[in-house]
Amino acid sequence: LVAQLRPKEVVAVDLATRRTLWRRDLPKAPPGGIDGIEAATIHSTSKGPRTLVLVTGTSLATYDLATGRPLWARPNTYVEQGALPIIGNTLWVSGDAGSEGRNLRTGRIEWTNPAASSTDYATVFAGSFVGLGHGKVFALSSRNGKTLWSHEVGPHGTSGGNQYGAALRGRLFVRGISKGMALDAAGKPLWQQPAETMIGQPLWADGNAFVTYDGGRFVRYVPGTEAPLPTSPEARRQEAARLVARFEKLDAAGIKRLQALGTDAFAPMFAEFLRTTRSYDADKDGESYRIYSKYHDLAQTMDRIVDEEHVPELVAALKKAKPDGSEKPFLMGWLGKVGKPDEIVPLFLKELETKTPGFEMYESNTFAARSYIIRSDHPLAVRFMIDKLRDPAADPVMRKEAYWRLAGTGGEAGLRAVLAQRHRRETLKPLAERMDLGYVGKSNRDETITKLVAERTDPKSGRTWSLLRCGILGSSGDLWLAEKVGDAYRNPSFTGVTLDGISRWNKTGLPEPKFAGKTAKELAAGAWFTVLVGNDALTKDADGDGLTDFIEARLGTDPAKADTDGDGDRDEIDPWPNVAAQPKTEAERVLAAAFEARYWGEEYPGVAIMSEKFAPFEMPGRTGPVLFENDHRDFAGTLSRHYEQGVAMLGISDPGEKADARDAIVWNADRSEATVRISTYYGGLNGTGYKAVVCKFGDDWIVVAMDMEFVS
Ligand SMILES: [Ca+2]
Ligand SMILES: [Ca+2]
Ligand SMILES: [Ca+2]
Known part of the structure; x- marks a missing residue:
């Protein structure tokens, strides 16, 4: 006999004949509640009558399995555990307020235990209820609910996370937030381990050992303790070499051990890393994915080991690397972290100079070098960036980065180079x-x-x-x-x-x-x-401003007025056709500087909507018209009908969106530095948000940093 759960009803079917025995509507959802079925337990012993226990969202209900007769229900109760353990005729129900033992057939409360609450894992083990939650693994007597034993496996009160348990062949294996352990039938710990060294749900046990599956491999855990790390440098290096030799078989504990060897592990790890990347690049054995994973895992493990003393080896390896060698991005990443500017700036510049314009900023091979150079105030890096900024044929991404940062990194010369490239207010092309x-x-x-x-x-x-x-x-x-x-x-x-x-x-x-x-x-x-x-009708332009009446209806400009906002520029060539004023308050000048820098070097001739809460004003910087949609009111025109069809939506807000930043700006104490977020969405969903840092230089506001905050 099986009970089949449907969205709104439960159906009991005789498995042998496939005959429907009964059907019942599921308990109703409380107002506003979402009722998903969380658990169904069929109590099936040879002795007593069989009972179906259902948890649907916030209700618990029981049915006689043979007839479908509702037995009892407990509505409006959040029951946390997925499984509902039953011993004899006692059902264990746990929630935030502790545990209850209820009679399976009548619902009568047999006992309560307020201390045993909210389990992440619950089962029947060695004749008791066993739960895991709130930082403890514990057992409750099914007769009176008393706590039989309890052990800490995580910080007090914590729940959720990667916790699990399994009762296998007379042993209980659990993994809490901070500890994993094996227990015998009396609840005595047989062994314990830090949680991070115990990965995967226990599947099979053999005495005190168990086997798990860890995304691609089976791992067998046996009781015992790791030998302490050796102390002499020579022995430590040997231990590291031994671990590196079986790197692909190491589990979390092995990786941790390798990292604990610190700088003594560097030489064997680095040699293995280089050997693996070269083997990947040669791709001789046709196992490229496995090798790719291996050197990425090696690199990730090395991240915590590499320090200043390894710079000479990293530099030597970078000099020896083939132009597109897979090791290069990692070498440059490590050098960027631990190298001194005088050592690495010339090396990184050499890497970048060999690249032709038009390459991607985020191309991984030189990403580390570029991220370093664009932020560096080293004279050679500044010189390089100023040259890029001045050369219209240079890589556009590097030019833009130069424009965004040189006022901050490049001193007087950098500031002058930025000012020389600044957009002035210009009328649009027809x-x-x-x-x-x-x-x-x-x-x-x-x-x-x-x-x-x-x-x-x-x-x-x-x-x-x-x-x-x-x-x-x-x-x-x-x-x-x-x-x-x-x-x-x-x-x-x-x-x-x-x-x-x-x-x-x-x-x-x-x-x-x-x-x-x-x-x-x-x-x-x-x-x-x-x-x-x-x-x-197609060519009718009632006010003769170059925009036909159809176009003005779309944009929301005045079809009877050639210069809608009266600023002297007719609507066709006005960069902000429905806004006349230029920035004048300090806040407006900050926003204008951030806006101008954000779109510097970007050519987009289409219409954009600026959607903001502050009073409108013109900000130079875009090559297409921007219509101000003040206070989120709909346009007089029909632009917003085309939200995801190509219209660009621009927005200014404070980073972190603090409610008190009324002008969308986060200021520093003496108001010489301001931070603001500029977002751009094309076609409704495809967007980015940049955080701009703007500083005051003399009487001028200029961007000194622009960093992506999000991609949508
Ligand atoms: Ca017109
Ligand atoms: Ca105008
Ligand atoms: Ca205007």
């Missing part, structure tokens, strides 16, 4: 120029913002028209019409409709826009040519 039309249809530019959808020549006039997709107004599916003359696309006009439809996140409740009764999909499917070509 919209059609920002659309990258020269690249449309060119197969070598996949990522261009405008793409070709369809093209057709009118047989009467001989003119050719193109349907384009362009994300510059915030939705990558936006349809545009342009005339094709020779190779060039002329007079691109926005249709007001997008192939991406309405965003899932649409807050405006407006219906999907149509053009002359057609959706974007219907237009692209063929209707576009007859509906769009020659239609004056």
Whole structure:
């Protein structure tokens, strides 16, 4: 007979005949509670009647297994343990308030024990209830609930974590937060170990030894104590060599032992590390994954051993390494930690100079060298970074890092180099120029913002028209019409409709826009040519500011006013079309400096929304227009309908988001240094947050550090 649990009911089935014997609704969820089934225990002894015990979220209920008759229930109780141990007719229920023994058939409380609470593991062992939790392993008498024995296996009151137990062949094996142990039937500890040396649920026991599975290998633990570490350097080196020789077989205790040998373990470990990386690079034996894991594990173990005295060996190995040798990132990482700038800056620069521009900042082979050099105030490193910053053809990531840090690391020369590269407020290029039309249809530019959808020549006039997709107004599916003359696309006009439809996140409740009764999909499917070509609505620009009425409806600018914010720049070329003022308070100047640095060197011609709570002002730095969405109000336009379709969402907040940082800035005591977080999301979800540190130099605020806080 089996009981099958369904989302809302329990069904008892005769396994032999597959006949349904009974079905019952599960206990109701309390208001607002989530009722998942946590445990089901079938009490099945040869003597008494059989009982089904169910824990569903916050209720405990019992049923007669033969008939389905509900016996008793205990609603609104959080029962922690997954298993519900039963001895005779006594069910052990433990929760935060301690333990209870209940009669399985009637629910009557037979005993309580307030001291035995919240078990992470519970079972029946040697005729008693045994639990693990709140830092203890303990046994309770099933007759009166008295604590029979108890041992500390973790800090008092702790629970959860990687704790488990197993009763196997007359032994109890448990692993608490800080200790693991084996106990006999009387609860006497047979041996104990630090918890971190005992990995994996015990599966099989043989006397006082047991076997576990440790993600890829079986491990057999036998009682005994490790020999103490030798004291003479020679013996310690021999011990290290012995451990390194069987490195792949070491468990956590072995790794710990190796690390405890400290600098005496360096020579054999380093030799094995180099040998393994070279074998990986040669890949002779076709076991690359195993070898890869091995040298990474070796490197991780060495991280705690490497110190200053090993610098000469690390330097020698780096000089000998092949250009793309797998050991290099580790060597440079260790050198960056323990080397002196005079020793390692020239070495790291040599590594970086051999790289061609355009390489990835986070490419692992030189990551350690680059992270070091960009933060170093060593004169050679500063010189290198200033050269990068001044050279427009240099690697863009290194240029940006130079811009972000040289004011802090480079002294007077670094500061001057940064100031010389600073963005001033500039008007935008006309919209059609920002659309990258020269690249449309060119197969070598996949990522261009405008793409070709369809093209057709009118047989009467001989003119050719193109349907384009362009994300510059915030939705990558936006349809545009342009005339094709020779190779060039002329007079691109926005249709007001997008192939991406309405965003899932649409807050405006407006219906999907149509053009002359057609959706974007219907237009692209063929209707576009007859509906769009020659239609004056496409090109109508009531205020003559360069943005058609369709575009102004999308952006939320005023279609009847060429200069919506009245700052002298017409809407098409205004970098902040709905904000007139420049930064003027100290806080605004800090935010403007952080903003300008964050987007320095980034070319993105599309629309962005700045969503903030402070009063709006213009901050230079982006190559596309930024619309201010003050106080999270919806736009007059329809931009926010396209949340995940390409519109960039910018945000300024204080790092750590302290509620009291009203201006989004965390200031130092004398307000000469300020920290602020700038986040950017493209297409709704794909985003980053950077923490900018801005310092005051004379009367100017300039960024001295910019570090990624999160990637979404
Ligand atoms: Ca206009
Ligand atoms: Ca303006
Ligand atoms: Ca403006």
